[in-house]
Amino acid sequence: MFDETIFKNDLLKCLNDALIVCKKNSDKLIVENIKTPIFFPNGTYKKYKIDPIPDYEYFINHHLKSKIISSKTYSIVVKFFVTEEFKNLNKKLIGNTYDNFKVKPNFVKDLPLKFIAEYVRINDGFSENKTNFNKTFQAFLKFIKNILEEEYITPLFNFESDIDEKGIMLGNVGIRKINELEFSRFTNLDDNFNMSNVFFHLTHILFVKHTSDDLNSGFEIVKKQFQILLDSLSLYTEGSPQIGAIYRNIHSPWIYHDSRYDNDVIHQKHLKFFKKDKIKLKKIFNLFEGINFSIKGNKFVELSKRRFISALSRTDPVDQIVDLMICLESLYVEGGGEITVRFGSRVATLLSKNEKEREDCWIFAKKMYNLRSRIVHGEEIENTEINGIQYTYDELLERLVNIARKSVLIYLQLLPQYSGNKKIDQIADDLDKAVINRNFLKEFRTKFK
Amino acid sequence: MYRIVILSIVFWRKKLSELPNVDVSEFANFDVSCNKKQKSECAIKISDVYCDGFSDNGCIGAFSHFHSDHISSLTKCIGRYDTIITHSITFQAIIAIKPGFKLREQWVPQDYDTKYSTKSADIRLLKANHIPGSSQIHVESNGVSYLYSGDFSYPGVQTRTADYLVLDATHGDPWYDGSTDRKSVLNRMFEDVKDQLESNRSVIINCAAGTLQEIIRHFEIGYDGGKLSHDIPFVCNKIQKNILHSIYDDEKKEFREIIDFDDREFWTLNRNNRKHVIFAISPPTDSELQNHYKIIVDRFRYTKGDAAILPFDGGCKYNLSSHASIDDIYKYVDDVKPKIVITDYSRSDYAKVLSKLISQKFPNIKTYFRPPE
Numbered sequence: 001m002f003d004e005t006i007f008k009n010d011l012l013k014c015l016n017d018a019l020i021v022c023k024k025n026s027d028k029l030i031v032e033n034i035k036t037p038i039f040f041p042n043g044t045y046k047k048y049k050i051d052p053i054p055d056y057e058y059f060i061n062h063h064l065k066s067k068i069i070s071s072k073t074y075s076i077v078v079k080f081f082v083t084e085e086f087k088n089l090n091k092k093l094i095g096n097t098y099d100n101f102k103v104k105p106n107f108v109k110d111l112p113l114k115f116i117a118e119y120v121r122i123n124d125g126f127s128e129n130k131t132n133f134n135k136t137f138q139a140f141l142k143f144i145k146n147i148l149e150e151e152y153i154t155p156l157f158n159f160e161s162d163i164d165e166k167g168i169m170l171g172n173v174g175i176r177k178i179n180e181l182e183f184s185r186f187t188n189l190d191d192n193f194n195m196s197n198v199f200f201h202l203t204h205i206l207f208v209k210h211t212s213d214d215l216n217s218g219f220e221i222v223k224k225q226f227q228i229l230l231d232s233l234s235l236y237t238e239g240s241p242q243i244g245a246i247y248r249n250i251h252s253p254w255i256y257h258d259s260r261y262d263n264d265v266i267h268q269k270h271l272k273f274f275k276k277d278k279i280k281l282k283k284i285f286n287l288f289e290g291i292n293f294s295i296k297g298n299k300f301v302e303l304s305k306r307r308f309i310s311a312l313s314r315t316d317p318v319d320q321i322v323d324l325m326i327c328l329e330s331l332y333v334e335g336g337g338e339i340t341v342r343f344g345s346r347v348a349t350l351l352s353k354n355e356k357e358r359e360d361c362w363i364f365a366k367k368m369y370n371l372r373s374r375i376v377h378g379e380e381i382e383n384t385e386i387n388g389i390q391y392t393y394d395e396l397l398e399r400l401v402n403i404a405r406k407s408v409l410i411y412l413q414l415l416p417q418y419s420g421n422k423k424i425d426q427i428a429d430d431l432d433k434a435v436i437n438r439n440f441l442k443e444f445r446t447k448f449k
Numbered sequence: 450m451y452r453i454v455i456l457s458i459v460f461w462r463k464k465l466s467e468l469p470n471v472d473v474s475e476f477a478n479f480d481v482s483c484n485k486k487q488k489s490e491c492a493i494k495i496s497d498v499y500c501d502g503f504s505d506n507g508c509i510g511a512f513s514h515f516h517s518d519h520i521s522s523l524t525k526c527i528g529r530y531d532t533i534i535t536h537s538i539t540f541q542a543i544i545a546i547k548p549g550f551k552l553r554e555q556w557v558p559q560d561y562d563t564k565y566s567t568k569s570a571d572i573r574l575l576k577a578n579h580i581p582g583s584s585q586i587h588v589e590s591n592g593v594s595y596l597y598s599g600d601f602s603y604p605g606v607q608t609r610t611a612d613y614l615v616l617d618a619t620h621g622d623p624w625y626d627g628s629t630d631r632k633s634v635l636n637r638m639f640e641d642v643k644d645q646l647e648s649n650r651s652v653i654i655n656c657a658a659g660t661l662q663e664i665i666r667h668f669e670i671g672y673d674g675g676k677l678s679h680d681i682p683f684v685c686n687k688i689q690k691n692i693l694h695s696i697y698d699d700e701k702k703e704f705r706e707i708i709d710f711d712d713r714e715f716w717t718l719n720r721n722n723r724k725h726v727i728f729a730i731s732p733p734t735d736s737e738l739q740n741h742y743k744i745i746v747d748r749f750r751y752t753k754g755d756a757a758i759l760p761f762d763g764g765c766k767y768n769l770s771s772h773a774s775i776d777d778i779y780k781y782v783d784d785v786k787p788k789i790v791i792t793d794y795s796r797s798d799y800a801k802v803l804s805k806l807i808s809q810k811f812p813n814i815k816t817y818f819r820p821p822e
Contacts, residue, residue, distance in 0.1 A: 257737075
C-alpha cells in the first residue's frame, strides 16, 4: 500500500479542483424525484415518499468526467493506483476480454471520480467539508484494503423475525433487516407501479461477503451459501422461506453492481424466527456445512432435502404430498419388496418415543404411502381417515411435513456416523434391527438428538 | 579493400535478384496509389477511378464500404473529386456519420450491377457480401477491365471477369480462415442474448460498424423464433444509431427506440440494474460495465477447424467472419480470370504472402504486392 497521509493530501487537492469544476457547471446538475420506501414498525412496507435528489453520480462520472480527469491533481492521484491491490482489481475487470488487444484498459483510473461523486453525495453539495471528506476517505480506504471483496445480498421472503439492522451471522452468511436502498432496488420502486404481493411482507435479507479474483464465479458460490442457510431455516421450523434474485455490490459506490437468478416467489406461510433461537439454527446450519453432498453415499439425503424444500414452495396439496413422500422414500426405502410395511416400520421406529406413538405413526406412514400410490396412479382420493381420525388435506400435510422435517434432520446427524457409498442401506439395516431389538434401538438413538 | 568491394557487389546482386521483375508501366492505370509519406489506407487506382482513398490526381472516387479504414480520406476526397460513387446503403451510412456531406453534389449512389458511365469508363458496383452495402468496384475503360475486390466474403459475391484485379489482402490469411454460417451463428447469438437477459444479466456486443447494424436488424426482424420484448433497451452510440436508421430506413419502424450510450437515461437504467443490451464498435472502458456478459464478434482469430462460437469466461466469441479463406481467394481469382493481380500492401502486411501464394497457384498470372517496400 501507499503512504495514506500523502495520498489523503493529494486526494483532497484533487477533490478541491473537482469541486471548482462542479460549481462552475452546477446549472447542468439534474435533480430527479426519487421514491424512498417507508416501513411500518414491524418492518413491512407502508408507503413511499418522493424526494428531489440531485443525480451527482451521472453529473460527475459522465457529464463532467473529461473536465475532472484532465486536472493535474487528478493525474497525481491516479499515480497512486499502481500497487498490487489495484493491479489485481484491474486484472479482475479485464478478465480475458482483451486478450486480442495490444493496449489493455486501466479501469482503476476512474476510482478518484467515484470518490468525488461519493463525497458530493454524502455532502449533498459542492462545498468543502472536512468531516464528510474524512468519512468518504475512510470508506474508500476500507474498500481498497479489501479491493476484491464483493457483497452479495438477497431478499428473504416469507420470513418474520426480530433480527435488527445489525443482523446475525451463521458462518459467512448473515440475516438482517432490510434497508430503504435495498427495498428500492429489489422492487425497482421508481418504475414499478404494480409491486408484487410478496414485497409487502418483505422485512429481511440474507447477506454474504465473498472475495474472488474474477467477475463470474462469485454468484454460484454465494448462491450455494445462501441455499444452505435457507435449507437450515426450512428444517428449523414451519414456514416456507424463499430467496429472490441475488444482488451484488448495491451499496458500493466504487465498483460495478448487478444481479442474477431472478426467482418467481409466491406469498406462502411465513417462517417465524427469533434472534434468541440462533443457536438452534446454527446447529442445523453446521450440520449442512459439515456434510459433503457430492459424495455418493450422502446424495440420498440431499435428494430428500431438495424434495422437502420443493414441497414447501408448492401450492397444490396433492403436489406437496407427492414431494413429501418422495422426500421420505429417499431416506427410508433402499430396495424393492414389501415397501409399504418396511417404510412404515422404519419411520415409526426412528421418530416415535413410545409404543402408542409408534403404532400411530406406523399406521399413518403406511396410509400415506398408499395415498401417494393412488395419487401417482391417477386415482381419486376419497378417504382420508387414518386410525379412526378424519384428516383434512391441511392436517395431513402438517403432520407429513413434521415427519419429513424430523427425518431429514435426523439423517443429517446420522450421515457422518456411517461410511462408504451405501449409507442408506446401512441405516435401513440398523432401523430394521432396532424394530426387533430394543437394546439396539436405545443404542441407535444415541446417534442423534 | 578489394575483398570488401567484391563481397558488397555479390550481396547487392543477390538482393536485387530476389526482387520481382516489375514492369513499372503496368501500374500506370492500375495501382495502390499512395501520396508522399502516406503508408497506409492508400487509394486503389483502377483506370481513372480512385477507390477507398485520396489522390491529388483524382477526379472520380469510389468507396467500397463504410468501415473506417476504407473511408478515412472521405473529407479530403469530397474537397477534390468531381464524382464519388458508392452503394446507396454505404451512402446512407456515410451521411449518418457526417450529415453535412448529404448536401454535396458529387455523390452518385448506385445499386449493385448498375452501369454508371463517365467519359472514359463504365463503372459497376458488385455485391461483396461483407457488410450491408459493401461492394467490389468494376471498371471498363478502352476495352480493358479492372476490378477492386474491397473487403469481401466468398461465396455470396457477384463476380465479373477483369483483366486486372486488386485484392484486399486482409483476406486469405490462414489465421482468419475459420468457416462460419452467418445466419445460424446470428440465431445462436440471439438465443444466447435472450438466455443472459432471462438470467438477469445485461449484455455488451462488441463488433465492427456494419456488422453492428446487421445484428440489430437480425434481432428485431431477421430472427424467425421468439422476439426480445421492446421493454429491454438497446443501447449504442449516436453515430451507429444514425447508420442503422439510415441503412434500414424502410424497416426502422419495427425497431425499438435505441438509447444513446452517452445519454443519462442509459446510465440511470444501468445504475438501477435494469437489464439491457449494449452494441459497441469498441469495448466500453467504463469499469461499471465490465460485469456485463460480453459477446465479441470477429475480433479474434478463427483458423480452419475452429468452432464459430467459442465461449470464454464472462462471455462468448462469435465468428460471423466476413473474410475469405485462401481457398475462397483461389476460387474468386479463378472466377475473375485476371492477367495481373495486385495485393494491397497498404492495408495488410499479408499482401506479400498472398501475392506469392496466388502466383504459385496460377503461374500464368502476374502478381505484385503494392505499394512496394
